[in-house]
Amino acid sequence: MNQAQTQPGDCTGQADWQTKALLFDYRQAANPVRRGLTEPIGYHQWSAALHQSGGTAVLPLDLSGELGCNGPATSPALAAHFLRILPGEGLKAAANATSSLFFVLQGKGELRWEGQRLNWGAGDLLVLPAGETPLLQAEQTSVLYWVHDGPLLDFLGVTATSTRFDPTHYPAALLEKELAQLLADPSSARSNRLSLLLANRDLPQSRTVTHTLWAMLGVVPAGVIQPPHRHQSVALDLIIDCDPGCHTLVGTEIDAKGQIVNPQRIEWESGGAFITPPGHWHAHVNTSGRQARLLPIQDSGLHTYLRSLDIRFAGGLQTGD
Ligand SMILES: [Fe+2]
Known part of the structure; x- marks a missing residue:
């Protein structure tokens, strides 16, 4: 190409790739997470009343309007929903996602996915990789909590095609047995953090339930105030x-004593x-x-891969390894 024959802005005979180019003074764009631009993530909660009546339905916990992204989305990368399924009915949990996690709050039924069938019941947790849209059919009135990473894929502009882990079922009986062992451990009497982190043998580095998602079955004993x-x-x-x-206390700062400053309750x-x-x-x-459970x-699977998790504990964390 003869540089001498073209001028800036002259697109004759070549693609005009300057139309969208934009430059900012660093001070105008260095922190775009602010109101009216990239909206900060606020506090939100949803009542159980949302899923305790009505017909079979996917009930998204959708904040895409305020996040400024396509919906449904509960956070920039994740979408959470309640699934309410009446006895003898079913629904499809359709999403373009690399990871779908289901926790059964109540009821029982059957999952059909990729030619396979799995019975599920209250307290079960299961994760599915990319693949066929799962069909959930209920024997009893059922409520499931469904979280997937579809908003992340929508942001990237990609379609999930390859599987990064095998479909995995954590039956309630297994979770209860492990939790009972944890609670019975002598060291647990001194701990205010009694929780199981669900992991997958396909993901040894992150110790997370999928390569993007993280799940914890947590117990907060009676009378405990966690740091x-x-x-x-x-x-x-x-x-x-x-x-x-x-309740949970939340805030952006802690004081010198490790207490949250002006917490939201x-x-x-x-x-x-x-x-x-x-x-x-x-x-x-x-x-x-x-005792309460959450x-x-x-x-965190994604953040762990990016080395951006930056988890910190006021007062430190006693680790087992
Ligand atoms: Fe946390």
């Missing part, structure tokens, strides 16, 4: 079971859900007389 922690992953928290008197409700925004300090509190789902 705050924070991470750059978002948490889409499902409260599995609690009595009144449980999110009251827990069995079967309800809420968001813990990325980077916010949070602490779970149980002032009821009974299931946060996060995009």
